[in-house]
Amino acid sequence: MTKPRAPRNRTITLSEAERARYAARLLRLDGPVALPDVLDRTICQDVFEILDWLPARSVDLLFADPPYNLAKSFNDRAFVPLPADEYEAWLDAWLARLVPALKPTASVYLCGDWRSSAAIQRAAERLFTVRSRITWEREKGRGARHNWKNASEDIWFCTVSDDYHFDVDAVKLKRRVVAPYTDGAGRPKDWDDSAGGRFRLTHPSNLWTDLTVPFWSMPENTDHPTQKPEKLLAKILLASSRPGDVVLDPFLGSGTTSVVAKKLGRHFVGVEIDADYCCLAEKRLDLAAQNPRIQGYDDGVFWERNAK
Template identity: 65%
Template sequence: MKARAPQNRTIDLTAEERAVFLQRLLSLDCETTPGEILNRTICQDVFGALPYLPKNFVDLLIVDPPYNLTKAFNGRTFRQRDRTAYAAWLERWIAQLKPLLKPSASAYFCADWATSTAMYPVLEQHFTVRSRITWEREKGRGAQANWKNASEDIWFCTVADHYTFNVDAVKLKRQVMAPYRTAAGQPKDWDDAGAEKYRLTHPSNLWTDITVPFWSMPENTDHPTQKPEKLIAKLILASSNRNDVVFDPFLGSGTTSVVAKKLGRQYIGIEQEPDYCCLAEKRLALADIDPAIQGYSDGVFWERNTLAAQRSHPQKSVISGA
């Protein structure tokens, strides 16, 4: 385990935890039923696992695949390929995912700006593409001869025209800078119950309230492309209901499964790297201790930095309880 500074809350694995969590992982070699795989982590290459999954059992698909960049994931390297080859790689697994979805299912596909252009033509062959969400990631390196890359995309797709979208579950609580009152003196579209003035606004497809996990956040891991719990929570609350099945075939360190559990959904994830699978299992166990999602409180999402949601308790071992 890496030595961490006292304020660093990045989730680590002890050797004891890793040994225990490895025993919980699945590897598929025959057809399965939903009951055999729900609320489990499959440690396997996605192409090896997909043929054994049951058909028509997923309510919500959330996919964060490797972008078309050369990047190392705990010793495994995904290598950049030309646009045609990358699109063919996308097609291989997207075509296998669609039969797993219910007719009323929704699907979200994460991408950077370059991956988006290759992904969209593939998605429109299999789904109805309803929107492209763009979210600001405030982390990232500056560039001397280009604009700093500070955003990513999420494609919102559905299988058919009948699908779940819970708009009231994903409203954003924004601070009102210039409160307006009616002629009778009543607040217009804002709440004056507290010292500060807020209004609930409908969600748009431009998100500027997301914080990318970093060392002082309790959800942080060493996964190089970890998505924020708040980001995934918006997708899950908008496009699923309690006890629905949420599936992530590129699970990474487990964010989709963890948030699904915290929000009362069932989950299944596929990840080929054992250490990331074990991190996912540890985070799932920690969710039993603390189900909070930073930036989401009292049933609403708060704009960035308006709610102090971070806790100061030290990380516990989920094996020993120490």
């Protein structure tokens, strides 16, 4: 039996009626398609079935959060760890076939952890120009008696060419001022003094410590075991896409990429093999139409964790 949830638990779930309604909205491909056929749709299918059917040179931003090389269950499906060279070959098997769908100006973000990061780097370098490796703090995680607690993940930032879009002003971080320097007249120097406190807008680095992994009291939370925060996707979409651009996620999970794309005025194409996760994505898209807020992103800037 399913354990009852606490009264304040805000985890998004599906009733049987919702599951049936959202399942009717899912898309399955049986051959090559034009961009309008898949735009802003959730494709419920094994990504390996549809890789060669996506419209050519249509994607501005690829965000891929594939299964890490870990033993992990996703509903009734499980990923079994592979030897490092086999995992790298598995990455190649889908990533190389996605390249024709990317525009020459596209950016690519590939997620992994410390075990899979080297394989991701090698696979990415064969296809793209690797620009940076983002490391973000995941405060969840079990402690270890004989090792360091694993509390970070990586995202490799790549581009198809040297002609790509990056909007640094769209992803500045609002931090509290510790040393409030002033000019000769005593006025704030590179910071603002407001009723809420003293803050400075800072350039984003490739070390992200301002994210909160979704948990039971957050309205974006689902039961997906590896759900990414909406704030994380917002940083990537705002930096590396423009309004109206097309964002592709070939391992959509419970839909965070599609939801954030909708909230930020981008188009999306999401691919996910699990029907329940697809239905959760569709429900979250309906909820996004009612409330486009992204926790931690307000007034056009990202706030440090718990700053507001």
